[in-house]
Amino acid sequence: MxxxxxxxxxxxxxxxxxxxxxxxxxxxxxxxxxxxxxxxxxxxxxxxxxxxxxxxxxxxxxxxxxxxxxxxxxxxxxxxxxxxKKRKKKSSxxxxxxxxxxxxxxxxxxxxKGDIHLWFMYLEYCKERGHGRMKKILPQVLRFHPKVPGVWIYAASWEFDHNLNVAAARALMQNGLRACPDSEDLWVEYLRMELTYLNKLKARKAALGEDSGALTRKEDVDDKQWRDENKDLFMSLDGEKEGVDGTGVKEGESGNKKDTFREQGSVILETIYNGAIEALPTSMSLRKRFLEVLDGIDLAHSEELKKKMMDGLKRDFGNKAEYWDWLARLQIGDLEKAKNMSKKDMLCQLNKAVDIYEEALESMPSTEVFSVYTNFWKDVIAPKGEDSQVFELADISDESVEFTSRLFKVFEKAESMGCITEDLTYHHISLYLELGRLEEARNLAEKFSNGKLSCSMKVWVLRVSIEMKWVTRESASLGKDDLRSVFGLLQNILSKVAISEAESLWHMAVEFFSNQPKYFKKLVEIFLVFLTKENEGDVPLSSAIVNYVHQKDGLQRAREVYKRFVATPHPSLTLYKNCIELESNLAFGGDKNALSNARKLYESALTTYKEDRGLWRDYYSMEIKMGTSKTVNAVHWRAKKILKDTTELLVSQNP
Incomplete structure (x- = not known):
């Protein structure tokens, strides 16, 4: 070496x-x-x-x-x-x-060889330095990674943009489609490449004075971002009919040539589209991307092509809520670009979207359609934010009440058609809360939690939180009837489900009654009964209760509670560690009984979790810090007997 x-x-x-x-x-x-x-x-x-x-x-x-x-x-x-004088010749x-x-x-x-990211770093450096080794590296990457679509796109882009070899780029794309027929990116980039080449031919004709215009998207106020992303792709065939010298060109003289390019582009798009949907018949996103390309260029029979694509989408995906949601939002998508549209026209576009959702409900009433329908209205009503899709309707403040009313009608319609779900109900109740209509939210939560969704923890958590807000709406001090009412509600639902399923409810209950000793004690007793009966494993709630008791009632009461928890059939390792941490901190602070209690907890934990290396390591570490040489050696000998290898214990003490 x-x-x-x-x-x-x-x-x-x-x-x-x-x-x-x-x-x-x-x-x-x-x-x-x-x-x-x-x-x-x-x-x-x-x-x-x-x-x-x-x-x-x-x-x-x-x-x-x-x-x-x-x-x-x-x-x-x-x-x-x-x-x-400067020497121009390069040296070694x-x-x-x-x-x-x-x-x-x-x-x-x-x-x-299998690290594709490393290969791309290699390619990018060759490209950056303009080194001729690129032509040798690309075949190697394609040989080692034929199933990576990005490699074929990169190689074709190199041939097309750098070597100006359209035939080679086309061959690479077609080989890539044979190797990766299910790649959406390859199909779309292949289409873009062919249209770009057609655009270059058109531009060359225009430069020679034989034609005017080129393949480009129709002019639009909001097209700047789209143009930046696709700046070298398309120019419009129906642009200004001027020659290179600025003189007008007669429509009859250039019409046939223009039609030739537009016809070619139309044939190319249709051919590639047919191949793409044959290879990926179940991909809706691929067809949407083809529609975006079609909307961005001007081709012959473009309206017919678009209609064909839309009909195909409806035929193949008309039974999916995703299709109807996309189709409805497409109406609003057009609205985003219309900055000067009147309020009346904007509402008209919105109503078109609503009609599409209603048509979807007639053809396929389902929970999925109601879900996307309600999400649509929430996006319309919600204030504009980074992650929300608001459709420039925030300024129509006069209509906000009507929009909210229509959303409530959608929720009610879902219920009447038997398409109500846990999520729809949750959002229905939450909408009342957001509007400050607490009583109506309370009535609705009570109705569903006692009816169709009596087993839904999500609805019960919402109902209990509403009840807690209801009893504290006028005063922070709680009356006996209020406390009894909330406790009875909690006791009713907590007795029906396992602790692990209702953990969030238990946490709410512990926090709510933490200042009410009488009810808190009852809650702990109920929890202990269920913990013993259900033989639950790792329940973080046990540790939370111990911490609450320690904060509110002091150390002695906390020890009483955790000893009862530890005495249950299968106490969790999390509980043991939490109680050990509590006693260890007290031992460091000088508490005489804490070290003894910590050792008892370790011994109790090791009867159940004797194979846990972390537990032995913590035990050994505590004895090193606070024990004697005798106790340290005893723990080490026992650990070695059970674990065989105790290197980890010794290493952890010698950083």
Missing amino acids: ADVVQYRLERMLDELEDLEKRGIFSRTEIAEIVKKRRNFEYKLKRPSPLKQDFLSYIDYEKHLDSLRRLRKKVVSQDLKEQGI SDIAGVLRILGIFRLAVTRF
Whole structure:
């Protein structure tokens, strides 16, 4: 290994001498460079080099080459000021850095052939440096990763944009589609490439004065972002009918040529679209992306093509709520671009979207349709935010009451058609709460929790929280009847479900009654009964109750409670650790009984969790800090007997 590293360092001699001779680096700096490179080379030559070793070496060489170029400019400027003619011929040091980085990349991808990210880093560096090795690397990537669509797109883009070889780019895309027929990106990029090529042909004709205009999207106020993302793709065929000299072109003279390009574009799109839906018949998103492309260009028979696509979408996806939701929101999507539309027209567009949802309910009444329908209205009503899809209707404040009323009608319709769900009910009740209509929310929650959704924890949690707000709406102080009412409600539902299913309700109850000793005690007793009866495993609520008792009633009461919890059939390890932490902290503070209690807890925990290494480690650590040599050795001997290997225990104490 040392011979190989030495050989590689000796090959750098000419480069380093040239750097010193030209005054770019000093002898001291070169010595430091050699030292760094030697360390990196040794790392690469070890039996199992890491990917990070290669990346660190590459990063170092990139920074070094950047520094070399900067210093070279400074040296050249100094020579110019001194009147010395600058040498234009490149020396060995000018190309050695790039070659070394490429060599390290080659070694890295040879070692980690399956790392696609590393291959792309290699390709990007070749592209950045304009190195001819790209044409050798691309076939290698395609050979090792034929199932990665991004590789085919990258290779085709290189051929199309850099080598200007449309035939090769087309062949790569078609081979990619054979290898990855289920890739949406490949189908869409293939279409974009073909239309871009057609656009270039059209632009060339226009530049030669044989045609006017090009394939572009129709002008729109809000198209800037779309143009930025697709700036080299499409220009409109029905743009200004002017020649290259600005003179008008007669419609009859250019019409046939224009129609030829528009017809070709239409045929290309239809052909690729048919192939795409044949390969991916169940992909709705792919068809939506094709529609976006079609909306962005001007082709012959574009309306007919769009109608065909829309009919196909309805035929194949008309039984899915996602389709109807997209179709309805498409009406509002057009509205976003109409900045000067009147209030009346905006509401008209909104009503069109509503009609689509109603049509969906007639053809396929389901919970999914009601879910997207209610989400639509919530998006219309909700204030504008980063993550909300609000459709520029926030300014129509006069209509907000009507919109809310219509949303309530959708909820009521879902109930009447038997399509009510837990989520719909939750949002229905939550809407009343958001509007400050607490009594109506309370009545609705009571109705559903005692009726169709009596087993829904989500609805029960909401109902209990509403009841708690109801009894404290006028005063923070609670009357006996209020306390009795809330406790009875909680007792009723908590007695029907397992602790793990109603954990959030238990937490609410513990927090609500934490200042009511009488009811809190009853709650703990109920919890203990269920804990014993159900033989629950890891229940974090036990620890929460111990902490509440410790804060409110003091240490002695907390010890009484956790001892009762520990005495249940299967106390959780989380409870043990929480109680041990409580006693350990007290022992550090000087409590005489705390250390003894902590040991008892450890011993109790180890009867159930004797194979838990973390428990033994914590026990051993506590004895190291607060015990005697006798207790430390005793714990270590027992741990070694059970775990066999106690290296982890000793290492953790010697950081």
